[in-house]
Amino acid sequence: MRIAVLSPISWRTPPHHYGPWESVVSLLTEQLVYMGLDVTLFATGDSETSGKLIAVSPRPYSEDHSVDPKVAECLHISELFERAAEFDLIHNHYDFLPLTYSALVETPVLTTIHGFSSPAIMPVYKKYNHRSHYVAISEADKSPELDYIATVHHGIDVAQFPFCKNDGEYLLFFGRIHPDKGVREAIQVAQRVGIKLVIAGIIQDQDYFAAQVEPHIDGTKVEYLGSVGPDQRADVLGHALALLHLISFDEPFGLSMVESMACGTPVIAFARGSIPEIIRDNETGYIVEDIEGAIDAVAAVRTIDRSICRTDVEKRFTSTRMAHDYVRVYKKILNLGEGDDQ
């Protein structure tokens, strides 16, 4: 099965630090190659893959500001579609723009919708609803206006997230510094329970950081690590008592929750978006309604068996499981049986 995988070019695939879409694309690509599929990854030139790499943009536009994003993306996308006949299936992770090329080629196109950035993009998804195939990344992120061939939860490489048996000493915020993500709420909870909060992530909203986060950073009660790359990630996640994920938006999926649980660290989260699909309440964390609920959850969190967090990820959220789910979708689109040759 010859699969073209279209990755974003905002960051490298896999990303050095931040870049959740590129991260999922890399995990999937590597697993598909491991399973014996013939995979060609369309990504930035500095990307790394054990499959074939085709790159139009040498560098990611979020790192190299000499790259014009609009020019780079249309050359990146069209390069794949001009070579469509070389592939049995195109797996698009580049949001809506590639759909507008999809009706011009014979090769079927599968799009993983990594979340809707705005209602403004819906007309494109609606136009191609019956000419293309969509995968949702969670049940919660499904639009009632679209049809989906499957829901495929993201998976991680658990080998990169070793299990830490013992309860950690600090609460952790891990993600973009943005009001959506609830950094302020995490600080409130940490202050109320009197436990240190460690914050890790890129600053996406500088005003929010300056007003709501920075004044609390003292290095002892609230510590900010900046963006934490793959090398340190497991260490920071594994040695936490709990991950605070007090989001104020309907998150399509939350990779950091899965990574945290893989290390054994339970998650305390607000019941928004995909949260109930990821956390098993009272087993791998707590799904709470408000700040008071989060405070009660911190008091109870040591009763969670950290090994259950780990085994739940091993069962439900590995990149192996994700890749097998996608191969099942590919076969469905190509009308191949489960046992058909890859």
Place this chain on the structure above:
Amino acid sequence: MRIAVLSPISWRTPPHHYGPWESVVSLLTEQLVYMGLDVTLFATGDSETSGKLIAVSPRPYSEDHSVDPKVAECLHISELFERAAEFDLIHNHYDFLPLTYSALVETPVLTTIHGFSSPAIMPVYKKYNHRSHYVAISEADKSPELDYIATVHHGIDVAQFPFCKNDGEYLLFFGRIHPDKGVREAIQVAQRVGIKLVIAGIIQDQDYFAAQVEPHIDGTKVEYLGSVGPDQRADVLGHALALLHLISFDEPFGLSMVESMACGTPVIAFARGSIPEIIRDNETGYIVEDIEGAIDAVAAVRTIDRSICRTDVEKRFTSTRMAHDYVRVYKKILNLGEGDDQ
């Protein structure tokens, strides 16, 4: 000959006020229909044409801010390419993005390059240089890195610009209020020669307007009319003594100069970009080097025979001539002889 014409959707085709690309597209489309070609215009839903209109975006994104430009443009462009088989030729006026769809269809694509907004877009034009066809709008605007099938100067509908025999009383600035266009320079010249300056055009650079233009507006020595629509345009142009076009960029083409000359009003311009292709020095205006040169030109401008300005436009810059030039290009691309049936 079945021609699909792809117009921008920033403004209506033709525009209510500003919108030079949409204006040229409309003039060309109407003339092609008049010549008997089967023309389908892809433009905003409020556009007007005597050909067929296909619209995805009901309203222009520069007028209706509920329209997401990126979403609207990819749906607009892909609609045409998905219907490519219905046409013998696609004539693209939408800059570089449509080129990235062009290799996916059989129908030949001709692109009129209405100027290069930035060097960043060159990689797209270079990639499709040998798979597509380009028209330059002036010799001056040609890139040495590209091949062109022809240069086609814009043309206007001279009937919309009646000839005014007598010298006007004021100097005129007509165009976008932007440093490139030389509004400040026009004010300087008017002040030095002691003749009233009338300014007409949309404000594109608000800071420049506030700092360099607004302080001089007194309604008597310097008057600002705002944006002047098609109804008033000929009146404002025709009753001027001269058009001051003291630009500080290499303008690809300057429609306002042609419109001014059609009304009989000569043009005083700096020797940048396409200017020497449009103005005949000492006959239809003056091509000058600096402010002093412009001042001398104003002193001499009454010696210009206004009827020569008119006849030069009738000979060289009508939409009829433009349409015939384009039909010649269409036939060349389609390997049709001059006498072949349309």
